[in-house]
Amino acid sequence: MILISTLTLVFVLDVCVCDSELGAPGWREPLDCVRASELCNQNSQCSSRYRIMRQCLSGGDKERSAMLASKECQGALEVLQDSPLYDCRCKRGMKKELQCLQNYWSIHMGLTEGEEFYETSPYEPIHFSEEFRHASIISDSSLSKMSPCSEAGKPCNPCLDAAKACNLNETCKRLRSAYNSICSKATPPQPSVANQEPCSRKRCQKALRQFFERVSWELSYPLLFCSCPDQACAERRRRTIVPSCSHQERHKPSCLELRRTCRSDALCRSRLADFHMNCQMTSHTVTSCPHDNYHGCLMSYVGLLGSDVTPNYSDSSPSNITISLWCTCRATGSQEPECEAFHRDFTHNTCLKNAIQSFGYGSEGGTLLVTEPSSTFLPPAQPPIISKPAPS
Amino acid sequence: LYFPQNEYIETVYVGQPAGTPILQVHAMLDSNSERPHFYLCWTSNLRRPPYSSWFSLDIHTGILSLNKTLEESDFTLQYQKSWSVKKLFLQALVLQDFTKKSQCSGRNPIRITLDFVNATMPQCAQTDMKELCFPHRDTSNPHIMENRFPGALRQLRRLTRLNVCPNYTISYNVESETPAPFAVNENTTELVVTAPLDREESERYRLLLVCSVRTETVITKVETSLDVFVNDEDDNSPYMNGTDTADIIISFNRTMGGSFGNLFVFDRDLTPIFPIAQSHNRYDGTLLNSDPWIKNTFDIKDTFSEKKAARGGIRETVHNYKLVLKRNLYVTENRTLQLDYLVNDTTYPGLEGTVVLHFNVTILPIHIQFSNVTHMFTLTRRASVYAQVGRVCVENCQQFDGFSVTYRLEVPDKNVSADMQSCYTAVSITQAPDEMWGLLYVNDTEALRRPECQDLQYLVVAQEEPTKQEASTQIHIILDSEANKANPVNQQFLSCAVNRRRADCESARGLGATTGRCQWRQGSEKGISEKYSTCSPDLRTCPDSFCDAVESKDTSICPQDCTKGSVVGGHERGLRNGIQAGYGTCYCYTEKCFCEKEDIEEAICDD
Amino acid sequence: RRPKPCSLRELELTVSELGLGYDSDETVLLRYCSGKCTAHRHNYDITMEHMMRSGFRQKGRKDKVSNGPCCRPTAFEKDFSFLDNKSRYHTIQNVSAKNCGC
Amino acid sequence: RRPKPCSLRELELTVSELGLGYDSDETVLLRYCSGKCTAHRHNYDITMEHMMRSGFRQKGRKDKVSNGPCCRPTAFEKDFSFLDNKSRYHTIQNVSAKNCGC
DSSP states (O other): OOOOOOSSSOOOSOOOOSOOTTSOOSOOOOOBHHHHHHHHHHSHHHHHHHHHHHHHHOSOHHHHHHHHHSHHHHHHHHHHHTSGGGGOBBOTTOTTHHHHHHHHHHHHHHHSOSOOSSOOOSBOOOOOOHHHHHHHHHHHHHHHTTOGGGSTTSOOOHHHHHHHHHHTSHHHHHHHHHHHHHHTOOOOOOTTSTTOOSSOHHHHHHHHHHHHHHSOHHHHHHHHHOOOSSHHHHHHHHGGGOHHHHTOOSSOOBHHHHHHHHHTSHHHHHHHHHHHHHHOOOTTSTTSSGGGOHHHHHHHHHHHTTSTTOOEESSOOSSSOOEEOSOBOTTOGGGHHHHHHHHHHHHTOHHHHHHHHHHHHTGGGOOOOOOOOOOOSSOOSSOOEEOOOBOO | OBOSOSEEEEEEETTOOTTOEEEEOOOBOSSTTOOOEEEEEBSOSSSOOGGGGGEEEOTTTOEEEESSOOOHHHHHHSOSSOSSEEEEEEEEEEESSOOSOOBOTTSOOEEEEEEEESSOOOOSTTOOHHHHHSOSSOOOOOEEETTOOOEEEEEOSOGGGTTTSTTOEEEEEEEESSOOSEEEETTTTEEEEOSOOOTTTOSEEEEEEEEEEEOSSOEEEEEEEEEEEEEOOOOOOOEESSOSEEEEEESSBOOTTOEEEEEEEEESSOOOOSSTTOOTTOEEEEEOOOOHHHHHHEEEEEEEEEEEOTTTTOEEEEEEEEEEESSOOOTTOOEEEEEEEEEEETTOOSSOOEEEEEEEEEEOOOOOOOOSSOEEEEEOTTOOTTOEEEEEOOTTGGGOBSSEEEEEEEOSOTTOOHHHHHHGGGEEEEOOTTOSSEEEEEOOHHHHHOTTOOSEEEEEEEEEETTOOEEEEEEEEEEOSOTTTSOOTTOOOBOGGGOOSHHHHHHOOBTTOTTSSOEEEOOOOSSEETTOBEEESOTTTSSSSOOOTTGGGOTTTOHHHHOOSEEESSEEEOSSSSEEEEESEEEEOSSEEEEEOSOOOOOOOOO | OOOOBSEEEEEEEEGGGGTSSOOOOOEEEEEEEESBOGGGOOHHHHHHHHIIIIIHHHTTOOOOOOSSOOOEEEEEOOOEEEEOTTSOEEEEOSOSEEEEEO | OOOOBSEEEEEEEESGGGTSSOOOOOEEEEEEEESBOGGGOOHHHHHHHHIIIIIHHHTTOOOOOOSSOOOEEEEEOOOEEEEOTTSOEEEEOSOSEEEEEO
16 A cells, blocks of 8 residues: 655544544644653543553454454544544654654554554654755765865765764764674674574664664764765775674565564564655655655664664665665565565665665765656556557 | 455545545455455444545445535545645455444455545546546555456546546557456456466466547557466475485484485475465475384474476475484494375365375494504604694594594503603693594603603594494604703793794794794785784694684683784784784784784883 | 973874774774873982983993883773775774873 | 893982982982883874874874883882981982882
8 A cells, every 4th residue: 555645744544523531632733652641541541441452452463353343442442542642653762762652553553454564653754854955965065175075086985984074073983883893793603503693683783773863864874875986985885784784684584574573573663664654655756755855764764774674785886776675575475566565665765765865966966866656556567658649 | 255456545536526436446256156245344333534424335346436525624624734635544345245334353454545635626638648547556466366266356447537538438458468368348447357367377467458548539548557466375286306215324424403315395386484374385294103213313304495487487385305313323323214204285175285205214333443544643852832743533533423532542551661651741632622533732841851752652542422432543653853952841831922023933932832943924915914924833723713622721822813812903803712814913912912013112201 | 392291182094094904094083192291200200310321331230211101091992993995894992092191 | 032021120229329319328229110011002002103103294293102001110119218428317209119010
């Protein structure tokens, strides 16, 4: 299903105009889900329904849909649809972010029917920031004072300049060294452990998340989205997240398995929903990004780094940017189309590609906007062809 | 009954009159007797969205249409914060028979998303042909279950644009490069599958939908492609392609978990690895032998993979069966047996859903013996303590797995004089936990230097665990240089690795030095390299990135292979420990190693 | 001009220029200690200076001693990781001084 | 001959021979620190050595740095009193090392 987010804030689910004990509906500024659940818990009727709702959602998929059909769960749903919990949101990097996300999913899993292809992001929409557009224009020039690119005759490697800018900043250098040393430390082989992973992946992914959460994007994005004139630079860019540990694993899972694992974790599920929301190819925008908001797409892409669904450049070709996940669609039976559609949102995403290129090349680079027709749920094999009018 | 498509998207405009058809949902039959009944359904019956009354779904045709004319006020009622387009979400069900309870929960509804635009429908002049012919953005591609009944799967006509250009005639036809059982019902403009499909024949049909728009003067053709996918059903039984019997010989490798043999069972159906709980094309197997020894000793492991068949590239499943040991086998085990294994495609409805595999297993006993060669080793009396003399190994020891062999030295002639007895402390034997060979090394240099200790003859005894089987052989260690030439007794040996220059190195007597003197390795490469310069007790075994059984007795023997301490200067660590590569010269003190370019003056504070 | 006291200094250079053998064009900010420690000398240092000039020789000693406190790092910066020119990661410790002392 | 590591050494000499300017024939046991600290060096020291040789010059710097830990007293012996040749008492501090370190 393709959700075009033509709104800055999307109500996905049915909204009711009926009276509710928690105050007349009307338009209300969405609270964060931590505050919303506190408010609900202060109201006896709401808190009891909220507890019922959590029981309705415990247990596997099969029991959940049967439970949701029950009267008690339906009743709980009624009340909760009018509570602040119903349209609460979360902010990236907020205090108690994980708790906020858990609260959000604890109610939204009940309101959706089965597994949706695209889920609504719990995060507040990312507004296109002027300073980001400005930064992406100067991303080349601001580094030019220190960047060898501007010195004639010197080999130009914007990714090396990005590393330099990071190394000259205490926080960036410290946190980059932190994730680097964890991710590139090979775990010594233990013959007794079968299928042993080459590194401690969970610790590596956590350190990687901390790097992108604590280092300002002016220093971290250039490491990821620098533009590359040659293969060595592109290989440096590909290695930024130490993919051998954070992205790859010994056994390549099915992409749907990757998505299922991700959606069983509140943080990963939220970041994936956010990526789908902000990087989803939208046909009627110039950049093929929702609201032409590159920053939103890049920010939600970076939000996935260090999660179970960690994307990365799939090769070190300097010009042709291809992003992929470490997964396969082999042996997914009749779900192969859905599996491929899920992976194509990374491998054939013109919005993501344009966003990366526009950040790296800045405006002087004359970003080559790729305006492929929007991908349907599954991309049409060919775009509609207008043939010449037949002679009448 | 099932929906070939679980997602529909369309646009509705202010001013569209009641009765306007919007789109048509379709259901396919699972059995000929089924009749679809379509219903709109709601997440909760008590609180339906305000727009729930604006639409109705025809119970028989599945056509969704407007119950009322859409007004400007309807748009503002919907208080989603948007100015141009608001989203209306509907869900629909298909049931076998009538129902009053139209609740979505637990019934796998399809989703209908309508973009409600705050403007009137574009007139004929503003509507291009593409908009007229096909939905704005086609939603999901249809999936049709194989072996089912023909029927309509999609409405090609854009119902909302039926009357936009009244004097146009719009017709459709469907084309395909390869023969495809699809047609267009000219009366209803529905795309119809005309015959049951066979996924094993074709998994996907790439259709070309051609829309012809005829006006008085011109015919315009607009094309778009549509992929129709065929869902799989377990309608094929397992088959063997080649032998159903594997002849297996178990000899050296007798370890728990060891796998032997390969038998392949094919199935033209798919076996999805995801979702895990999927019961489609599920195989299980049963060991047909009742002998408890076989049941406690062997298991059969089945791994399946997907492969594309040569003809047409259609995906199919290949099961690979291996015999697996559930426990270590004793070396004395000596037996032949035939093991039969019934493979069953549990979800295949037919009778021939099983095949039987046969494993003819021969277990050979292992004899622990030394090759009947006299093991000769030469050793200089000047050798330092821990100098490696050589290694001993029973026959085929490198291939052993599942049992262990330990080695010990014995004096062959028990009634030799007390003096001679003390000579035998000169050499000792050791072994790493996961290695199958023994390493001989110098244990007592004082004994090595005594003139009366001439040629040393030892008996090496190898004992197998757990059966305690033993074998022994004679080894002869020839001491080459005269006793008096050897260096003075109770010589204090340091680590060769401390020396940073060739001269110091080659004049030093280091631990483990086989010749008595340390050996210098001169590196030649620029930058960090595996061939760094260093001082070693024996360049054959150190550095070789492997901390062997003798070297691990004392880190000072070969810190280059064994150090776990910090390394200063440009270097790369070995996988477990030691220095894999270094810059310039690598040298080590007890707690720290250094790798740096030579020409070092001594550090003096000169300010 | 009064000699500058022992203090932390900074210099931007590439990892290759550190002289550790790594081949990497990544730039790093090297912090090191330099300057005089004359204000921290004791009687011992005056004696050592005298002994190095003549005292030791008269006593037939060839020992070398440091004739004054050295300006040295009292702490080092944590690990520093970088990507070399073959796109391999390395992490090195104790390269850059964090603060200095005599 | 392997370089001796940094350690405490001893030397008997008169107070006058300390070079502090006192004139007294009393004998004192002077303890001082000497020997190699190579085993205590860090990446920093290897880099400083490299910089002193060529790195600083290439960057236009004339800084002098110690390219390795110095063998220094880590504690001094308490006061030492003596009678000079004019029979006057003097007490001096921090002349003799108590223990050494790099």
